[in-house]
Amino acid sequence: MGVIMKISEVPQDDIKTLNGVKKALYAVDDQGCYAKTTTGGWEAEEVVLNQVIGDFDEKAGETASRVRNNETSPIEYFMYKNWMDSPTLAQAMGLYHWQVKRHFKPSIFKKLDDRTLAGYATLFRTSVDVLKNFPGED
């Protein structure tokens, strides 16, 4: 990994997490002058991003089996699927943390009104149907 920020040594690792997007940055040329240049990403960035995504995916996987065992609701599963934790989810929904935690209870989840479910579905970029009929496999 090149670490000296010369234009000629700016990492060009074309990392997958950037999905082809190039980033602009400032680096020095051979005369020591700063100029704008672009990068296809640095491997270090990709490693740490994949790590946190991997952590969420793992949690989603564990949660999926807990949903199947009726220990939690699909809300918790989709929360991890969308890379949130419960305080973040509560904020994004405009709810209190305890309300979201309560919605994790399968018995409460079954009784949720359609408006609340629609709110969750929009946030999770999915449909109420998918929320209600948890796919069960992943």
Add this chain to the structure above:
Amino acid sequence: MAELKPLEHRHYAHCESGVVTALLRCHGLDLSEPMVFGITGGLTFAYIPFIKITNMPLISYRMLPGSIIKGAGKNLDVQFRTRRYREKEKALAELTTLVDRGEIVGLQTSVYWLPYFPPEMRFQFNAHNLIVYGREGDEFLISDPVFEHPVRIKADDLQNARFARGRLAPKGFIYYPVRVNPSIDLREAIKKSIKRTVRMMLYAPIPFIGVKGIHYMGRQIERLKIREDPRYVRLFLGHIVRMQEEIGTGGGGFRFIYAAFLQEAGRLMGSTRLEEASRMMTEAGDMWRRFASACAKACKSKTGDFDVAEIAQLVQKCAIQEKHVYSHLKSIKL
């Protein structure tokens, strides 16, 4: 409304400084992005242990979102019209009216709702800035400074992005300059802003900010060695690197963009000592990247056979180097 220059999309390192730079250029003040970032006082370091984001401490290498816009008002004599909304429909109606009459405006948005972002980047981050410069039917024409090319977005998606809830919720925040002073005295602005940044980095009254904050983060990393759980250690290190290197930072936690500012300022003021400060700051940026590289290596290690004390040492070196930079800057008579 004064006659605007048409927007020419350019690619920038950071979203907020990019938007402000582009808006100012449309209004006749043509500055570089590093100049805008430096003069508005964008640089900082903060490690706030009691504010948690997905269970990790708040770490920032730059000032709070919105501070570049505010700083442009304070240090560049720019007057912005700004507005937040309670009603979504009103926000959309006003945006439509503005762009239809040719105004070029900045918006605060959540990347979670921006479909053109790489999927892996779409976290709940509510302080992304972009420019709207036109409309075609149901689609707005977007100049997003961290992308190479202009993009388009459907009104529905834009509404979601402007009204995402949570931390730093944008509440439809819209801003655009109404008065720009094209003959602003840059030297005065540069002096003032460097002084402010130096004061904050060296003498912040709390131990979580500036050079003290960097030392503090070093000690927190050092303390990780008593943690049993290597998974947590890796996530913690990864979290720091993300704040430092991800899209919008220009790499090295904004240190390179600030070094570019110092170089440009040095040339403008004929100060070789400022240019020297720029080289020192570049070195600080390189040190930060060495630290990031070590963290990434630790994150990849399956066995946990990495030495957190060594990684902590790298951070302490960054702190010492940055102290040199600010002390040097302080000693320059501008």
